[in-house]
Amino acid sequence: MGLATVNRKLAVLGEFFINWGGSIVVTCVLISTYYCCVHIVADNMYTDPVKIYWLTLLAKLIILEIAVNLACFVYYSRFNSVTYWHRKSCVADLRVYAEDSEAQPEIEYATGQPNLERHLSWEPANESGSKFCFTCNKEAPQRSHHCPLCKMCVLRKDHHCFITGACVGLGNQRYFMVFLFWCTIGLIIAMPHLFFYMNTEVAYWYPFGFLYYIGPVAVFRWIFGYTPFGQACFSTLFSFAAASLITAGGFFGMQVYYTTQGYTMYEYNNLTVRASFQGDGENLGERFRLVFGRNWFVNFLVPLPWNLPVLTPAISDSLFRVRSKVL
Ligand SMILES: [Zn+2]
Numbered sequence: 245m246g247l248a249t250v251n252r253k254l255a256v257l258g259e260f261f262i263n264w265g266g267s268i269v270v271t272c273v274l275i276s277t278y279y280c281c282v283h284i285v286a287d288n289m290y291t292d293p294v295k296i297y298w299l300t301l302l303a304k305l306i307i308l309e310i311a312v313n314l315a316c317f318v319y320y321s322r323f324n325s326v327t328y329w330h331r332k333s334c335v336a337d338l339r340v341y342a343e344d345s346e347a348q349p350e351i352e353y354a355t356g357q358p359n360l361e362r363h364l365s366w367e368p369a370n371e372s373g374s375k376f377c378f379t380c381n382k383e384a385p386q387r388s389h390h391c392p393l394c395k396m397c398v399l400r401k402d403h404h405c406f407i408t409g410a411c412v413g414l415g416n417q418r419y420f421m422v423f424l425f426w427c428t429i430g431l432i433i434a435m436p437h438l439f440f441y442m443n444t445e446v447a448y449w450y451p452f453g454f455l456y457y458i459g460p461v462a463v464f465r466w467i468f469g470y471t472p473f474g475q476a477c478f479s480t481l482f483s484f485a486a487a488s489l490i491t492a493g494g495f496f497g498m499q500v501y502y503t504t505q506g507y508t509m510y511e512y513n514n515l516t517v518r519a520s521f522q523g524d525g526e527n528l529g530e531r532f533r534l535v536f537g538r539n540w541f542v543n544f545l546v547p548l549p550w551n552l553p554v555l556t557p558a559i560s561d562s563l564f565r566v567r568s569k570v571l
């Protein structure tokens with residue numbers, strides 16, 4: 245096998261892990277958390293079968309919400325593409341037509357005696373307008389960003405999520421937020437159960453029991469034969485669940501905050517974008533309807549893919565700004 249073949253195979257493997265590695269880890273954590281809380285801990289913690297019944301039902305509902313929204317998130321990531329929105333939005337098309345017919349700014353060619361002063365004060369005509377994506381080989385609105393992993397220009401890009409293997413953009417941000425919401429709720433319910441089990445079955449056995457809440461410590465002890473395998477697994481799961489709760493909860497809070505401000509995470513932290521673009525929409529309602537469509541709260545119970553984002557003329561103008569002039 246030649247080196248080139250090995251390289252190609254490694255690249256395929258790498259791409260697989262970039263796209264699916266995070267999802268595989270998250271799925272394993274979710275399913276094992278579900279299994280441990282409902283089928284192991286609940287039997288120890290509750291004596292009332294009615295309580296166990298309701299916990300099981302709630303856990304199934306949460307797992308369903310997470311799975312459906314994750315699937316929608318990955319599927320609808322294709323609708324982040326700038327091309328899709330250009331086709332969808334007649335506003336954008338009209339703007340492009342209208343501006344094509346306008347006189348283009350004069351291009352000054354290099355002459356023998358360049359006028360230095362003019363060059364120093366020269367501002368590019370499209371400072372607040374479009375940009376050219378050399379990878380897609382086409383003009384793209386300024387509020388889009390090329391993603392080399394998704395292989396397209398993503399409109400209103402928030403970030404590329406390595407956990408789910410897709411970009412968060414205008415087409416799928418709502419599923420991302422609902423996914424994070426249910427992950428957070430699920431883990432908030434799971435943590436006291438895991439903590440109860442850790443306290444009664446795992447950590448109390450030893451002096452310095454608090455160390456057993458830390459997964460790597462338990463795994464280290466298992467390798468040297470001090471801790472049974474099952475307890476090392478439980479400690480690891482506890483650590484993963486705690487980390488996931490902080491990540492999912494933190495990200496959900498951030499997503500809500502940036503949405504209330506009318507920006508994506510990328511745009512909010514990019515001062516140039518914040519300086520040249522007002523936040524989307526006039527009020528909170530418009531900002532939430534841009535991400536979730538009408539009746540935004542219903543999305544948290546059932547995904548509504550047919551309920552498209554509501555783009556007011558002002559929002560379209562900012563989103564699809566292409567070749568507008570600095571006045
Ligand atoms: Zn591009």
Ligand SMILES: [Zn+2]
Nearest residue numbers: 391394404411
């Ligand atoms: Zn991406």
